[in-house]
Amino acid sequence: MTMKSAPDFAAPGAPAPAAFPADHPPVAFGRIGVLLVNLGTPDATDYWSMRRYLKEFLSDRRVIETSRLIWWPVLNLIILSLRPGRKGKDYDTIWNKERDEGPLKTITRSQAEKLAATIGEGALGGDPSRIVVDWAMRYGNPSIASRVEMLQKQGCERILLVPLYPHYAAATTATVCDKMFDVLKTMRWQPILRVAPPWHDDPVYIEAVADSIVEGLSKLDFEPDMVLASYHGVPREYLDKGDPYHCHCMKTTRLVRERLGWGPEKLMTTFQSRFGPAEWLRPYTDETIKALPAKGVKKLAVITPGFVADCLETIEEIGIENHEYFMEAGGEKFARIACLNDSAGGMKVIEAVVKRELSGWV
Numbered sequence: 001m002t003m004k005s006a007p008d009f010a011a012p013g014a015p016a017p018a019a020f021p022a023d024h025p026p027v028a029f030g031r032i033g034v035l036l037v038n039l040g041t042p043d044a045t046d047y048w049s050m051r052r053y054l055k056e057f058l059s060d061r062r063v064i065e066t067s068r069l070i071w072w073p074v075l076n077l078i079i080l081s082l083r084p085g086r087k088g089k090d091y092d093t094i095w096n097k098e099r100d101e102g103p104l105k106t107i108t109r110s111q112a113e114k115l116a117a118t119i120g121e122g123a124l125g126g127d128p129s130r131i132v133v134d135w136a137m138r139y140g141n142p143s144i145a146s147r148v149e150m151l152q153k154q155g156c157e158r159i160l161l162v163p164l165y166p167h168y169a170a171a172t173t174a175t176v177c178d179k180m181f182d183v184l185k186t187m188r189w190q191p192i193l194r195v196a197p198p199w200h201d202d203p204v205y206i207e208a209v210a211d212s213i214v215e216g217l218s219k220l221d222f223e224p225d226m227v228l229a230s231y232h233g234v235p236r237e238y239l240d241k242g243d244p245y246h247c248h249c250m251k252t253t254r255l256v257r258e259r260l261g262w263g264p265e266k267l268m269t270t271f272q273s274r275f276g277p278a279e280w281l282r283p284y285t286d287e288t289i290k291a292l293p294a295k296g297v298k299k300l301a302v303i304t305p306g307f308v309a310d311c312l313e314t315i316e317e318i319g320i321e322n323h324e325y326f327m328e329a330g331g332e333k334f335a336r337i338a339c340l341n342d343s344a345g346g347m348k349v350i351e352a353v354v355k356r357e358l359s360g361w362v
Helices: 047-058 068-092 103-120 144-153 170-184 203-218 236-240 245-260 285-295 312-328 344-357
Strands: 003-005 019-021 031-041 131-140 156-163 192-195 226-232 267-272 299-303 333-336
Touching: 031 047, 031 103, 031 144, 047 068, 047 131, 068 312, 103 131, 103 344, 131 144, 131 170, 144 156, 144 170, 156 170, 156 344, 170 192, 203 245, 203 299, 203 344, 226 245, 226 285, 236 245, 245 267, 267 285, 267 312, 285 299, 285 312, 299 312, 312 333
Parallel strands: 031 131, 031 156, 156 192, 226 267, 226 299, 299 333
Antiparallel strands: 003 019
């Protein structure tokens, strides 16, 4: 029988077959995929693009746990009629006009490219050409399904899924896993999957956040009376049901505070972006910021350590909306310190997580 050479890559831990039969269909195999996934962003800022994005996001039962009998008419008859226009205007203020995309997409792409370059230098050990790095959005594009399909076509038999959330929540990390599992359910030949756990207390992450605060403050023309660590909120009910998100956030702030040698009065935890009439995790960022000037806090800096990349919630909600709240309440100086993004410190965190979770595969 005529034989032909096998592909260059064999499954990790297994010997490469010497050859395939001549009539064997083409197949790529033996590679490892790393898929970075963040929340998502609309494709554009017009009404219909915003509506599609918001509908996908707010239809997720992990995000909104309200009974569908109540939520469906509220979402489709009220929210999706009014909110796309308002949110589109907000996105316009932060939109990357050069690339015609939201900053979250720009930054996540850069994070993936920089991680790929690091792996290409052999920093993770083994044969760097066996590792393929890609990125996706949970809501919007590029979709998780499209990137998993592409990874498989490139021969990725194993995939490390990295939800880009330092703190676990069912509404973030779990829904990324849900979507990934939905994709796997449609595949005859499923890749082996690993999911990177949250890194809210990882020393590399704590060090990077602390360093970013020191660096950010060094660039200001004032010394803040207080620094707020503002995290995205979730309904209080989720905590009561056992979601560890609140505990993860509080631990991050405590560890960063200890790393900097600060007291609770210097670095405070708050929660932003609440939506609807239900009680959310407290204290609320906006209410806290409005109240601080009356308590003698006239100079304020805000960090958002729960966000791996700057987005609408950090640039517009904190940097513009809450900035205005503070100044209108009598504040004198305000600064928003950027997320880790694709900075050297931010990439060090992502690289550390990926390196740890690829152990045994590479």
